[in-house]
Structures are given as structure tokens and as C-alpha cells.
Amino acid sequence: TTLTANIAGFEFDDILLNAAGVYCMTTEELDQVLTAPGAGSLVTKSATPSFRAGNPAPRFTKMPLGSINSMGLPNNGLDYYLDYVITKQAVKPLFLSIAGLTKTDNLAMLHQIQASNFNGLVELNLSCPNVPGKPQTAYDFDATRAILTEVFQFYTKPLGVKLPPYFDIVHFDMVAAVLNDFPLAFVNTINSIGNALAIDPETDSVMIAPKGGFGGIGGEIVKPTALANVRALRLRLNPAIKIIGTGGVQTGRDVYEHILCGADLVSVGTNLAFEGPAIFDRLKTELLAEMAKKGYRSLADFRGNLQTL
Numbered sequence: 001t002t003l004t005a006n007i008a009g010f011e012f013d014d015i016l017l018n019a020a021g022v023y024c025m026t027t028e029e030l031d032q033v034l035t036a037p038g039a040g041s042l043v044t045k046s047a048t049p050s051f052r053a054g055n056p057a058p059r060f061t062k063m064p065l066g067s068i069n070s071m072g073l074p075n076n077g078l079d080y081y082l083d084y085v086i087t088k089q090a091v092k093p094l095f096l097s098i099a100g101l102t103k104t105d106n107l108a109m110l111h112q113i114q115a116s117n118f119n120g121l122v123e124l125n126l127s128c129p130n131v132p133g134k135p136q137t138a139y140d141f142d143a144t145r146a147i148l149t150e151v152f153q154f155y156t157k158p159l160g161v162k163l164p165p166y167f168d169i170v171h172f173d174m175v176a177a178v179l180n181d182f183p184l185a186f187v188n189t190i191n192s193i194g195n196a197l198a199i200d201p202e203t204d205s206v207m208i209a210p211k212g213g214f215g216g217i218g219g220e221i222v223k224p225t226a227l228a229n230v231r232a233l234r235l236r237l238n239p240a241i242k243i244i245g246t247g248g249v250q251t252g253r254d255v256y257e258h259i260l261c262g263a264d265l266v267s268v269g270t271n272l273a274f275e276g277p278a279i280f281d282r283l284k285t286e287l288l289a290e291m292a293k294k295g296y297r298s299l300a301d302f303r304g305n306l307q308t309l
């Protein structure tokens with residue numbers, strides 16, 4: 001049984017990786033994902049041009065059926081992560097995530113990456129919900145078209161975008177119409193469901209400090225939305241644009257369902273934060289068992305084969 005995928009000519013021997021933001025802030029965390037059995041790649045914490053402290057703590061917490069976070073883009077700056085992926089890219093294909101606060105920052109970072117020895121894939125994060133005063137770019141279809149137009153005038157290495165969840169069929173149509181106009185290697189969907197609120201029953205208080213307690217949610221609770229976004233975009237996007245499915249993965253069956261909706265790779269956030277990198281081998285074992293039960297020997301046997309009634 002093979003668990004392989006190909007994005008932009010990069011062959012992945014395993015299809016699981018971390019979701020940006022989880023287990024990827026430091027080189028120590030990144031090394032744990034890099035060497036974890038069952039993990040086929042990794043993505044770095046979304047980078048800004050220089051170090052950011054991010055929002056005040058508590059800024060990530062467990063809640064019933066998942067997690068809520070308002071980290072505020074804390075990261076060690078682009079150079080830190082660019083150095084890491086260049087050093088390690090011979091091991092396996094790697095993803096470098098960037099999330100500039102302005103179009104100028106994103107373009108400057110991409111010029112630096114274009115000129116560097118990085119030979120992996122960039123994930124342009126257009127969906128951070130937690131920077132006060134900064135809207136999620138990918139909810140503005142004109143802004144999304146504008147930045148991708150400028151990016152592809154000079155950036156020639158493989159690039160994809162990290163998308164927020166959409167909740168309206170017409171929005172699936174509209175974002176796909178933008179993305180299909182560009183030579184994207186992939187989209188990663190979904191990012192957390194932004195600006196939710198969780199209340200601590202002991203204290204009648206919000207659970208995180210930033211933004212009056214508002215934060216992005218992930219984990220089990222977001223799986224139906226995640227699967228819908230993977231499926232909707234698979235049905236609409238040019239087949240050359242591959243899909244990384246993210247959201248609500250805690251079992252091999254969840255991985256299987258992302259693939260059934262059309263995912264090529266599957267990333268794990270909340271439940272990786274809770275369980276640690278050992279989760280990858282568990283998910284791989286459970287996925288193989290699910291495939292064996294169905295008589296499938298490769299992901300191509302069932303990828304995108306969700307049945308309708």
C-alpha cells in the first residue's frame with residue numbers, strides 16, 4: 001500500500017504534516033516533525049520579515065471539541081525559518097509559510113526567497129484571523145487577485161495559499177475563479193474558523209486574553225467545515241492546483257475523509273498540539289487500516305471519490 005502524493009514535482013512518501021502554527025515555532029519543534037514517523041513533510045510557523053512577540057498570553061487553549069487561539073503571528077522572523085528549510089530540504093520537500101502584515105512585506109519576503117537557495121514550497125498565508133486591525137486577505141477577493149498578480153510577476157518557485165474557511169457557495173465560486181487564474185501549486189484549506197468565543201464555566205470569563213477573548217477555533221469542531229471547503233475547492237479548482245486538507249483531523253478515518261473530498265496531503269493542527277508528533281504514526285496506521293478495510297492499495301484509488309446521493 002502506498003501513501004504517496006506529488007505537488008509541483010515534489011514526491012511525498014507520506015501525506016501527513018503539521019498545520020502552520022503548530023509544532024513549528026522553533027528548530028527544536030521543527031526537527032521533531034521532520035523526524036516523526038508518518039510525517040511526510042513540515043511547514044514552518046508563518047513568518048513576518050522580522051521577529052514578532054505576538055499577542056499576550058493566554059493565547060492558545062483547549063476547549064470542548066477543539067482549541068481556540070489568538071497568537072497574533074508570533075514568529076522568529078523569515079531568516080530563521082528560511083535558514084532552517086534550506087538546511088533540511090535535502091531530507092524531504094518542505095513548506096515555508098509567510099504571512100506579511102502588508103502586501104509590501106509579502107512581496108519583499110518572496111523576493112528574498114526567490115533569490116535564495118530554497119528549493120521547496122511556499123505557503124502564502126492569506127488567512128490569519130488574529131492580528132488586530134488586519135482583515136483576512138482571502139475574504140477580500142480583489143485583494144487576493146491583486147497580490148497574486150504581483151507575486152507571479154517575479155516568483156517562479158512552487159507556491160500555494162493558505163485559505164480561511166468559506167461558508168457560502170457563491171464564495172467558493174468566487175475564490176476559485178480568482179485562484180484558477182494563477183499557476184498555484186496548491187491551496188491549503190482550512191485555516192482556523194476566525195473570531196469565535198469560548199467561555200470558562202468556572203469563572204464566567206473568556207478563555208484567552210487577546211481581542212476580548214475572540215480567537216480562531218480548530219479541532220474536532222471544525223471538521224464539517226474543513227471537509228466542505230476541501231470538497232468545494234476540489235470540484236472547482238484546476239486539477240493542477242493540488243489541495244492540502246486541514247481541519248478536524250484526530251483519527252485515520254478523518255484523514256481518509258479529507259482524501260475522499262480530494263486532498264493530496266493532510267495537515268494536523270489542534271490534535272498535534274495536544275498529542276505531539278507521535279500522532280503522525282497513529283494516523284498513518286489508522287489510515288492504512290481504513291484503506292485495507294475498503295480494499296484500496298493507493299490514495300489514487302479513492303481520492304476525490306466522495307459519493308453523492
Ligand SMILES: O=C(O)c1[nH]c(=O)[nH]c(=O)c1Cl
Pocket residue numbers: 021046069070071072073074099125127128129130131191192216
Ligand atoms: O494567531 C496566529 O498566529 C494565527 N492563528 C491562526 O489560527 N491562524 C493563522 O494563520 C495565524 Cl498567523
